[in-house]
Amino acid sequence: MRFMTISALSFLLSGCVADSEPTCKVDPDIFCEPFQQISTELSSEDKERLLAATPRDIIGMHRGFGTAIRNSFGLWHDNDLTRFFKSNGVDDPDSMSGPFITGLIGYLEGREVVMTEEIEKIPPPPPPPPEPSS
Numbered sequence: 589m590r591f592m593t594i595s596a597l598s599f600l601l602s603g604c605v606a607d608s609e610p611t612c613k614v615d616p617d618i619f620c621e622p623f624q625q626i627s628t629e630l631s632s633e634d635k636e637r638l639l640a641a642t643p644r645d646i647i648g649m650h651r652g653f654g655t656a657i658r659n660s661f662g663l664w665h666d667n668d669l670t671r672f673f674k675s676n677g678v679d680d681p682d683s684m685s686g687p688f689i690t691g692l693i694g695y696l697e698g699r700e701v702v703m704t705e706e707i708e709k710i711p712p713p714p715p716p717p718p719e720p721s722s
Contacts, residue, residue, distance in 0.1 A: 613700040614691065618668045622661050622688075623695040638693050646689055654685035661688075676707050686710040 612620035630638070641649070657663065663670055663681040673684045687706040694701035 615702045623692050657685045657688055
């Protein structure tokens with residue numbers, strides 16, 4: 589009987605150990621899967637480059653890395669990610685990739701990431717110039 593109790597206790601504790609693994613610290617958690625996917629696909633050198641990126645570097649990523657993000661995660665279409673961005677005032681897919689990249693950097697750093705705060709860090713693009721009057 590004592591063996592059964594110890595075995596049962598060991599089994600329960602081993603389940604607790606599995607649950608204590610780090611969880612994604614991104615709010616909302618709809619970004620966890622994309623961030624994890626990118627993290628596994630990036631080389632160590634690319635991760636180091638991202639972690640060392642300045643705000644100017646991030647702006648420079650708009651075309652290459654930003655385009656890959658927009659295309660890979662369907663930022664041109666209606667999905668959970670785009671609905672989140674649009675509900676937070678970011679309507680254009682081109683403007684979604686900046687906060688996405690800064691959120692990804694936070695994820696790679698292992699810090700808690702709040703995507704609404706990432707949106708606030710990236711200023712929206714300027715409005716288009718007014719139409720010339722005739």
